[in-house]
Amino acid sequence: MKFATRTVHSGYDSNEHNRAVMPPIYQTSCFSHQHIGEELPFSYARVSQPTRDALERCLAALENARFGLAFSSGMAAIDAVLRATLKPGDEVVAVADLYGGAYRLLTQVMTAIGIKVTFADLSAPASLTPLLNEKVRLLWLETPSNPLLGLVDIAALSELAHAAGVRVAVDNTFATPYLQNPITLGADIVVHSATKYLGGHSDVLLGLVAVDDEALQQAIHFIQKSAGAVPGPQDCFLTLRGIKTLHLRMDRHCDNAERVAGWLDGHPAVEKVFFPGLAGHPGHALALRQMRRMGGIVSFYLKDDSFEAASRVAERLRYFALAESLGGVESLINHSYTMSHGAMPPEHKAALGIRKGLLRLSLGVEDADDLLADLEQALA
Numbered sequence: 401m402k403f404a405t406r407t408v409h410s411g412y413d414s415n416e417h418n419r420a421v422m423p424p425i426y427q428t429s430c431f432s433h434q435h436i437g438e439e440l441p442f443s444y445a446r447v448s449q450p451t452r453d454a455l456e457r458c459l460a461a462l463e464n465a466r467f468g469l470a471f472s473s474g475m476a477a478i479d480a481v482l483r484a485t486l487k488p489g490d491e492v493v494a495v496a497d498l499y500g501g502a503y504r505l506l507t508q509v510m511t512a513i514g515i516k517v518t519f520a521d522l523s524a525p526a527s528l529t530p531l532l533n534e535k536v537r538l539l540w541l542e543t544p545s546n547p548l549l550g551l552v553d554i555a556a557l558s559e560l561a562h563a564a565g566v567r568v569a570v571d572n573t574f575a576t577p578y579l580q581n582p583i584t585l586g587a588d589i590v591v592h593s594a595t596k597y598l599g600g601h602s603d604v605l606l607g608l609v610a611v612d613d614e615a616l617q618q619a620i621h622f623i624q625k626s627a628g629a630v631p632g633p634q635d636c637f638l639t640l641r642g643i644k645t646l647h648l649r650m651d652r653h654c655d656n657a658e659r660v661a662g663w664l665d666g667h668p669a670v671e672k673v674f675f676p677g678l679a680g681h682p683g684h685a686l687a688l689r690q691m692r693r694m695g696g697i698v699s700f701y702l703k704d705d706s707f708e709a710a711s712r713v714a715e716r717l718r719y720f721a722l723a724e725s726l727g728g729v730e731s732l733i734n735h736s737y738t739m740s741h742g743a744m745p746p747e748h749k750a751a752l753g754i755r756k757g758l759l760r761l762s763l764g765v766e767d768a769d770d771l772l773a774d775l776e777q778a779l780a
């Protein structure tokens with residue numbers, strides 16, 4: 401089945417649900433047993449329930465994996481993966497350039513339970529090898545990264561990590577399964593903030609994990625049911641509905657991002673544009689190999705690297721809401737220094753290049769001419 405057909409049909413069999421065309425919202429916490437000891441497909445909604453099950457199966461199909469698992473947020477999904485794969489005394493190597501919330505979880509929550517984290521620039525895969533030792537159990541990748549759109553080579557890094565017995569997890573939020581499939585490239589675990597493109601309409605908070613290995617699925621499901629950070633049926637339904645148009649929306653997000661990145665590149669108020677589709681981007685050749693298209697996010701430095709200049713642009717824009725998120729049908733602008741990466745210490749931000757004059761655009765599905773006209777008046 402081709403991708404566009406999978407987004408519409410995967411994970412759900414209407415014959416099991418009174419032939420309802422859309423997966424019903426099972427708004428129930430429990431399912432009744434006819435006698436003690438009866439084995440039921442669903443018993444208690446924290447452990448599993450049918451609307452969530454349809455979403456989990458759907459994500460697995462989109463990521464070419466055997467299993468999907470749904471959580472109450474992207475962060476809950478990341479937390480479950482870390483807890484399922486690491487124990488006190490273990491170490492994780494993570495890309496330095498990653499979402500601020502993931503940085504906070506790794507540095508403040510995981511280190512507090514005895515897990516050591518090493519951040520590294522892995523844009524050259526060979527830089528991984530000297531960081532591996534017998535205590536490293538997990539490699540954490542995010543590609544393209546938030547907010548600087550840095551890329552790492554999933555296939556090459558997975559090969560090096562696996563040779564040392566290290567599992568590989570990839571945050572695939574920015575690319576989505578439409579543009580990139582980490583498990584097909586050799587990774588073990590894929591994580592999504594489905595709050596972004598998979599949900600796609602800025603109306604749901606949800607996290608997803610896909611794995612191919614049954615032992616991993618069981619370990620992550622054990623955390624899912626034990627800690628209980630699961631999404632409710634309404635949120636699963638909204639995400640399933642969003643996924644049905646993922647391929648259509650992503651193509652428009654990508655079209656708009658290409659237009660906007662090209663337009664910003666060389667604009668007199670702009671110092672530098674970050675977009676893997678630009679030939680000057682350091683990950684451009686890798687993006688052409690690893691991704692089907694370049695994604696819907698464009699970040700840029702203003703020449704005037706100040707809060708005031710960034711605020712002026714954000715406040716003048718009419719179609720881009722100044723908001724923390726991304727991946728919805730409406731365009732958004734984010735000031736990474738204070739918003740998505742507010743939790744990152746200033747020295748880590750400085751080392752990465754997350755400056756006060758950095759703005760991240762999430763291109764929606766509006767008409768590109770209107771978005772360009774809006775940017776033109778805001779940057780004038």
Ligand SMILES: Cc1ncc(COP(=O)(O)O)c(C=O)c1O
Pocket residue numbers: 473474475476499501502542546571573574592593594595605606607725740
């Ligand atoms: C790349 C990435 N991963 C994970 C998350 C966390 O997801 P959530 O906000 O759904 O918890 C985000 C949120 O912005 C993100 O951008």
